[in-house]
Amino acid sequence: MCRKILMHIAVDKGAKEGQTFVFYLDHLAEKGYITPPMKAWTTQIRANGNQSTHELDAPDAARATNTLTFTAMLLVLVYEMEFKHQRGLGGG
Numbered sequence: 001m002c003r004k005i006l007m008h009i010a011v012d013k014g015a016k017e018g019q020t021f022v023f024y025l026d027h028l029a030e031k032g033y034i035t036p037p038m039k040a041w042t043t044q045i046r047a048n049g050n051q052s053t054h055e056l057d058a059p060d061a062a063r064a065t066n067t068l069t070f071t072a073m074l075l076v077l078v079y080e081m082e083f084k085h086q087r088g089l090g091g092g
Contacts (some may be wrong), residue, residue, distance in 0.1 A: 002071040003049045006042070009033070009078055021046055033078055041070045 003021060010024035011017055013031055025042045028034040034042055045067055
């Protein structure tokens with residue numbers, strides 16, 4: 001689910017549909033939505049998604065929670081904070 005959300009964010013921010021997940025991550029990084037420190041998170045989400053595609057075992061709770069937390073924070077940064085800034089609700 002989080003991989004799909006990241007793909008949708010990338011398309012919303014200008015990436016062409018029908019690309020690979022790595023393409024979408026690279027697009028978000030090129031546009032500055034994913035910073036260098038965040039790259040490790042997206043790499044891990046990609047790897048976990050690949051593993052989950054080929055195995056039936058459910059991820060442990062910590063992995064699922066961390067992935068969801070990262071995705072939620074990215075949504076806040078990309079959409080909520082951008083919205084607040086556009087509306088003049090930003091800081092100082």
